[in-house]
Amino acid sequence: MESTEVESDILRRVRTLLRELDGHHPSCQHDRGMLRWTLHKKIDQNPSSSSILVRILVKELERAERGDFRHYIIPLLHTLMYTLIKAPCISDELCSRVYDFCKKLLTLPKPFCTIGLDYAVRLKMERAAPGMLYQRMVISEQSLKSNPYPYQEKIFIFADPELLSEAICNALVTDTRAAQLSQSPRVCMCYVIIHAMQAALGEGCDLSGLRMSLQDMPMSEVEHWFQQVVAAVECAGSEASVDREQHVERLEKIYCALLGSLPPGDAPLGRLQDIPLPNPNISFHLWKEDDQLWKELVLFIRPLSQSCEPDRLSQDLDNFEIQDIISECECCEQTRFSVLSTDSGIERDLPLAAEEPFAPCSADTEQSRLQRKGGIKKKPSPLESMAFLQAGCNGPGAKPAAKPQKRTGVPAKPPAPLQRLHTARVVLLGDDRLLGRLAQAYHSLRKRETRRVFLTPRLNLQFYYIPVVTGQRSAPTAATHAAAGPEELCEVAGYLGRADPWYESNINTLCHMIPKLATMPSSPSKHLVTDLFITDVIAYYVRMGAQPVCFQVYAVKVFFNDPALEPAEDVFLTELCAQVQESISHRELSLTKKKTTLEGPGIDLAVTYKKVVVSERAKEVSVSLRSTGLVMKAIPADEAEDLLCLNVNVTEIIKINNLSGRSFSAVANRLKTRDIKIRSTEQRPFTVCLDKDSRRTYRNVISVEVSPCLEPSYCLQKTRTMKSSVHEAEDVGLVKYMPKSLLLPINTFAGVIQ
Structure with a gap:
């Protein structure tokens, strides 16, 4: 009877969670986000109900797959996997059902197939070695x-x-x-040991005795048994030949050794208990x-606690940097001296060869072939x-502190990845x-x-x-x-x-x-x-x-009305806002007022952009207009729109002549582009604000250029390729396989x- 009530309560909570995804639960809008948390906390209080929740979630996933409820699949799957990770023990039959469902997701488009594959791989390891996740x-x-x-x-x-x-x-x-x-590390190691034992042995695990045994152990012994458990679980999860029964036998031996005096099979049985996830x-x-x-x-x-001694940082820096500079040629096998140049350019001022002889590398100079002599050192x-x-x-694949000497007949050992x-x-x-x-x-x-x-x-x-x-x-x-x-x-x-x-x-x-x-x-x-x-x-x-x-x-290049100022380069992610600058000189203000009465508010802008069309063929468009400002949005209002596109909203001023006189109206124009250039034709400045942040505002701007920001590694490789290739306009070699943006x-x- 108690199990039926628990199952009904969990089913009700899961159905409420699904109604929240549909937006059909307005009475709990202020509690959105709490439903998932309270569901997991409910399971933590009663660990034995983990299997009930997993079984209910599997049924709901299968129902969502059969019906038109695809938006339920990923939330239910995340809830299920989080329950599996925290659960003290889940039967192989339930894991098998979840594994089979994840394999079905491979026939669906992204992101369903991606998440399904990831979870299928994890579940395969979890079935072989319970508690591995x-x-x-x-x-x-x-x-x-x-x-x-x-x-x-x-x-x-x-x-x-x-x-x-x-x-x-x-x-x-x-x-x-x-x-x-x-x-603490000790507490977390004990959690891992206890969870692995309960996941493999189930209700036959004497958790109270195991906790008491670990509590009385010194830290060194806890670390020893922790390493034993980790090795056993990782071995079972990585080796295809090891099945679930062999893994359980390995952990039983460790379990008996931990309990010590208790003989196998005599441990008191008990209900599953919660092991916290730290x-x-x-x-x-x-x-x-x-x-x-x-x-x-x-x-x-x-x-910083593992870094080098500060006094040796400068010398070690010299030794490290030179390894990327010295080539493998034979002339580089000699000791070099980096000196502060005092060469006057006159031949007679050069030192005699006997004064500074070049000695070949020896064991003493192997660690440092470049020696600084008389130079000025800067302590970094x-x-x-x-x-x-x-x-x-210092881990696998680490580069040594100094380049070993090349010896004849000894093949160089390739570095580990x-x-x-x-x-x-x-x-x-x-x-x-x-x-x-x-x-x-x-x-x-x-x-x-x-x-x-x-x-x-x-x-x-x-x-x-x-x-x-x-x-x-x-x-x-x-x-x-x-x-x-x-x-x-x-x-x-x-x-x-x-x-x-x-x-x-x-x-x-x-x-x-x-x-x-x-x-x-x-x-x-x-x-x-x-x-x-x-x-x-x-x-x-x-x-x-x-x-x-x-x-x-997106990359931004800002030009100022002062020719002495260098253009500024910056980036933005969400928005660029440009507005007519109000603070100008009195002389400019008087001229502006006269012109504004004739031309209307705003400034004259020359806009050049590449129009985005369905055919993906770039079409360059140039327009001249009068505007009070514009906003470039990089985040679309609808998720169905192209995320790699700028929506430019320009407020254009239109002059209207009628019988009552001249009037002006503001019209909103919308452009879709990836590259755009804006220039003030009447040399009146405007302000540019990036990402709605007042701290990133540029004033006295006369022109601005916006384009997708290129990946720096792509730019470097492109530059190297262009030096050795005649095809400057197209990507050749390694460049065409690198991410461009x-x-x-x-x-x-x-x-x-x-």
């Missing part, structure tokens, strides 16, 4: 040392202190710190410096030093203005990686976005849409919510919920809600949101559902 998630998120699975993950939350209130920032800092206090490693950062993102990523791969900062970066590459053992999950909290800063930082990072590759082959970089809108703290201007509502400042979030209903239900609801929870009065219940809900939702988002939506980054990927649960 939980184990890998805890090891990577907690950065536990493990040779069989050496991957590490970290969540970086970035917020702009100029855009979020101090109360929200303080609340988020408090919550992220509190999430880390309840866990909160991931989260750090909160106030984005105050432009290159702060790059610095945090470098420190994640190579912490530890973070900017390339020796600091290189010192962090680099592995992306680190995953940085960058979560942005804010509105479109913060995403504009992210586009700038991402473009800068890609340019830095083009000059000297370091992060790209070693780091898997993922971006996530949670919209949060509060009263802006900076002084508003007309160009920043200060009077606009949250919808205007969160166009990216609106687009992602329309494209992915599960993102709309779980993430977009945080836009108003985070400020509300942050301003609640301090109370035990308040801390309970924020610690659990906000942290859990962020963790759920980064764990299950793996489908990127790629946004085009710079796209900013933001992860959601489903991507764009067609």
